[in-house]
Amino acid sequence: MSVIEMNHLTKQYGKSRGIKNINLSVEEGEIFGFIGPNGAGKSTAIRTLLGLIYPTSGSAAIFGRNCTEHPEIRKELGYLPSEVFYYDNMKVIDLLKYSASFYKKDCTKRIRELAEIMDLDLKKKIDDLSFGNKKKVGIVQGLLHEPKLIILDEPTSGLDPLMQQKFFDLLREENRKGATVFFSSHILSEVQKMCSRVAFIKEGEIIKLEKMSTLQENNYKRINIEGVSTISKEAFDISGVSRLEVNGTAASFIFKGNINTIMQRLSETELRNISIEEPDLEEIFMHYYVKED
Amino acid sequence: MNMYLHELKALRKSGGGWACAMIALAALFLSLYPSMVSDSADFTSLLEGYPASVRAMLGINLEYITSILGFYSMVFAYIALCGGIQAMHLGASILSKEARERTADFLLVKPVSRARIVSAKLLAALTVILVTDLVYFLVTAIIASAVATANYSLSMFFMLNLPLLFIQLIFLAVGLVASVFFSRLKNVLPLTLGVVFGLYMTGALLAAGSEGELARYLSPFQYFDSIYIIEHHTFELQYLIAGALIVAAAVSVCYRVYIKKDIHAV
Numbered sequence: 001m002s003v004i005e006m007n008h009l010t011k012q013y014g015k016s017r018g019i020k021n022i023n024l025s026v027e028e029g030e031i032f033g034f035i036g037p038n039g040a041g042k043s044t045a046i047r048t049l050l051g052l053i054y055p056t057s058g059s060a061a062i063f064g065r066n067c068t069e070h071p072e073i074r075k076e077l078g079y080l081p082s083e084v085f086y087y088d089n090m091k092v093i094d095l096l097k098y099s100a101s102f103y104k105k106d107c108t109k110r111i112r113e114l115a116e117i118m119d120l121d122l123k124k125k126i127d128d129l130s131f132g133n134k135k136k137v138g139i140v141q142g143l144l145h146e147p148k149l150i151i152l153d154e155p156t157s158g159l160d161p162l163m164q165q166k167f168f169d170l171l172r173e174e175n176r177k178g179a180t181v182f183f184s185s186h187i188l189s190e191v192q193k194m195c196s197r198v199a200f201i202k203e204g205e206i207i208k209l210e211k212m213s214t215l216q217e218n219n220y221k222r223i224n225i226e227g228v229s230t231i232s233k234e235a236f237d238i239s240g241v242s243r244l245e246v247n248g249t250a251a252s253f254i255f256k257g258n259i260n261t262i263m264q265r266l267s268e269t270e271l272r273n274i275s276i277e278e279p280d281l282e283e284i285f286m287h288y289y290v291k292e293d
Numbered sequence: 294m295n296m297y298l299h300e301l302k303a304l305r306k307s308g309g310g311w312a313c314a315m316i317a318l319a320a321l322f323l324s325l326y327p328s329m330v331s332d333s334a335d336f337t338s339l340l341e342g343y344p345a346s347v348r349a350m351l352g353i354n355l356e357y358i359t360s361i362l363g364f365y366s367m368v369f370a371y372i373a374l375c376g377g378i379q380a381m382h383l384g385a386s387i388l389s390k391e392a393r394e395r396t397a398d399f400l401l402v403k404p405v406s407r408a409r410i411v412s413a414k415l416l417a418a419l420t421v422i423l424v425t426d427l428v429y430f431l432v433t434a435i436i437a438s439a440v441a442t443a444n445y446s447l448s449m450f451f452m453l454n455l456p457l458l459f460i461q462l463i464f465l466a467v468g469l470v471a472s473v474f475f476s477r478l479k480n481v482l483p484l485t486l487g488v489v490f491g492l493y494m495t496g497a498l499l500a501a502g503s504e505g506e507l508a509r510y511l512s513p514f515q516y517f518d519s520i521y522i523i524e525h526h527t528f529e530l531q532y533l534i535a536g537a538l539i540v541a542a543a544v545s546v547c548y549r550v551y552i553k554k555d556i557h558a559v
Contacts (some may be wrong), residue, residue, distance in 0.1 A: 013555075043558050046415070050402050053555035075404035085395035087303070101295035102403040141399070 003180040004049065007056035015288040019044050019204040021058070026182055029218055031175055033212075034184040034189035036201035042184040045201070046153050050079060063148055075103055078147035082154040082184075084138035086126050093138055096144060099114055107177050113200050114140040117170060118163070121129055123188065131158045139167060144287060150174060152183035156190060168194060188220075189278050222279040224252045228270040235269060236260075242279040254279050256285075296400075296410060300387070300417030311379040312428045315372055316513065319433045322368040326361060326440045333359040346501040351488070354520050361441040362449055366519030370430075370455060373460050373514060374493050380422055380461035382485045384468025385416045389478040392523060397556045407552045415544070422461050429453050431551040449523065456517030456528075463513045463536050466488065466543035473550040510535055 004026035012018045019041040026032045036042050044221045047053045049060040051067030051074070059066060065073040086095050086173065091113070100107035113284050116135045126137065135158045142150065150171065171194065175181050185191050191198050198206040224230070226249055234248045240257030249272075255262045266274070297512055329336050340353055348355070352370040357363025386543065387409065392396040400410060428474065434450060496512030509515040516532035 047556070047558065052401055053557065054553065072404045074402055077402065077404075081398040083395070084398075086399060087394065087396055091305075098295065099300055099399070099403075102405065223473045246380070250506070263364040 001028075002026060003030075004060075004062055004182055005064070006030075006049065006058070006060045009045065009048060009055055009060050010057045011044055011053060011055045015206075017041070017044065018056075019048070019201075022204075022206055022208070024199060024206065026180060028180055029178060030177070030197060031171070031195045032183070033195035033198035033243060034182065034201065035186065035188065035191050037200055038183075040201045041204040041218045042186075042201060043153055044204075046182075046184060050074070050077070050151065052108040055169065069141070076147070076148040076176055078142040078145065079154055080150075080152040082157065084134050086134070086137060086141075089125070091123060091125055093131070095126060095137065096122070097167040098140060099141045100144055105145065107144045107146075109123055110144050110146060111140065116168075117166060132160065132163070133217065136163070139170075140147075141201045145172070146177075146179075148179055150179055150181045150183075152181070154185060154186070155183055156187070164190075172262055178273040219256065220279050221255045221259070221262075222252070222277045223255055223262070223266075224250070224271040224273075224275045224277075225266065225269070225271055226250050228272050236265065238249075238265060294413075296405070296413035297417050297420075299301055301420060303386075304383070304417060307427050311375070312425045315375050315425070315429050315528055316432045318370055318375065318428070319372055320436050322371075323365070323433070323436050326364050327442065329364070330359060330442050342419075350497045350501040352500070352519070357520060358555045360524055361437055361443070361445050362453060363520075365437065365450070366453060366523065369457075369519060370514070374489070376426075376457045376461045377464045377489045377493070379425065380464035380486060381468040381489050382481060383418045383421065384470075385466040385472040385478065385485055386468075387418050387472075388469065388547075389472040389475065390480065392477050392556065393479065400559075407542050408548060411548055411551055418465055419462075422458070422465060426454070426458050429457070440489070449526070449546040451518055452518055452522050452526070456519075456522075458556070459517060459533070459536055460513050462540050463516075466540040466547070469547045470543040470550075473547050473554065476555075492556075512530060513539070 002025040004024065006022050006024040009022040010018070010020055016038070022045055032044070034042055037056070044053070045060075048055050049062065049067070051071065054068065059068075062077060062084070067074055070083075090098070096107075096111050114120075117140060120133065120140060122137045123148065124133075127136065128214045129137065139155075142152070154170075155167065159167060171181055183191075183194075186194075186236075195212050197209070197211050199206050200210075226236075228249070230249055231246055233244065233251075236244055236251060236253060238260065239246055240255055241253045242256070244253040245251065337355060340348065340355060340358065343351075343353075348406060354363060354366070354483045358367065362426065366428065367472075391400055405440060411464065433454070437445070437450060438447075442532045467488065471484060471488070474482070478484070493514050496514035499508050499515055502508075513536060515538055517528060521529060
């Protein structure tokens with residue numbers, strides 16, 4: 001049985017925003033990435049899945065059940081919203097205890113552990129916390145009942161790199177213990193580090209669903225070079241190169257494939273300068289569209 | 294139960310504040326009573342100078358004004374107004390605050406149905422109103438006894454105060470149902486004050502005019518006429534039923550709409 005299942009899930013609101021005919025299933029034990037630029041419909045899909053909004057058509061279920069018809073199924077769910085806001089006048093520990101009270105099990109020990117890992121002061125008032133610290137409250141809140149399914153919407157925004165690392169370790173640990181993880185992001189490298197499969201969403205539609213291993217074989221790099229002399233277009237017109245632009249001594253392109261192939265090719269050219277970067281998502285999306293056309 | 298307790302905790306301060314304010318208002322008015330009674334002839338003739346419609350608007354009835362219960366029924370009009378504001382504010386904010394303070398993403402993904410959330414919040418609001426009214430009644434009864442110059446019936450005093458609860462229940466329900474139609478209610482106060490004062494003024498004008506019994510249905514403040522209660526020792530049944538119908542309709546619409554509502558991201 002799939003832990004998450006979306007069937008022809010559609011939500012229309014307004015003119016442009018929303019999601020169209022999303023089909024997706026996430027199996028137990030997976031770490032699944034949901035990736036797309038801002039406003040692509042990631043949050044809408046997640047919110048429909050959680051029962052916060054109602055679909056226009058189609059269905060969404062976790063553990064085979066719809067969240068609005070069977071709200072009790074959400075006891076196995078931990079959710080971290082993209083922006084965390086909590087009852088301002090409460091202390092962190094009171095909020096966490098309130099959260100725990102919904103799950104009918106003793107979470108005190110787990111709260112302490114998580115707070116320790118995330119370096120969170122439980123005695124402070126939520127009001128007085130910085131954005132990053134509020135995010136930590138959100139993380140502890142989402143994990144304290146040891147859920148079997150963890151859904152995170154843009155989890156790392158606001159966390160410093162060290163904390164991101166701890167947080168990802170924490171998620172891996174939960175995953176190792178059997179939890180399924182589903183998270184959305186607009187940062188590809190973040191997803192690449194964590195996920196076993198990834199879905200790309202753009203303008204409300206899933207445009208690609210890939211195994212991470214495939215994606216990793218297909219390392220995407222944006223390469224900008226500046227040659228000593230004029231660069232000929234033919235020199236880099238090899239398979240795996242896309243969006244090649246040559247302008248005199250400068251050239252830029254996106255490379256997908258075995259890094260060594262392109263390194264060899266690069267070494268044949270006398271270079272003055274080079275930069276190799278992670279392409280941003282838009283570029284990869286463009287790439288997909290070009291391929292599909 | 295956890296949600297109910299959480300709400301109660303969040304509401305107890307404002308509830309206490311309202312009870313104190315209403316008690317202070319009643320105490321202020323009631324403290325004027327002894328001096329008014331001692332000069333009752335002058336006072337009555339002063340009031341007689343007012344046009345009858347103004348007297349009706351202010352809830353002044355010359356026949357009864359010198360008795361503590363009659364005097365209190367004039368005071369009660371303002372207490373009912375306060376109570377109406379408290380209840381409407383409570384109703385309008387208790388569900389909408391989750392969206393306003395952006396905590397809906399926390400509460401609404403917990404393993405409880407939305408109906409249960411509404412019930413817990415409704416119950417907490419009811420508790421706050423009941424406690425406010427009870428405290429208000431006990432303290433004002435003591436004050437009234439202290440200032441009364443003649444014996445008066447405590448049970449009648451209770452009857453006179455009971456409409457406070459009825460009016461509050463109506464406004465609580467109205468507030469609840471009004472709030473669920475907004476996707477995000479930014480500020481509850483203008484809505485509350487607009488509706489409550491609007492209906493209060495409507496009521497006051499109705500009392501002054503001669504539109505008849507049917508027009509009284511327009512304002513909950515006119516459902517429970519103190520003089521009628523003093524004279525007949527009972528409430529006017531048709532208005533009691535009207536109030537109950539409003540509450541039942543508003544609450545059921547509130548449940549239906551809230552359960553089907555989309556909770557959007559911030």
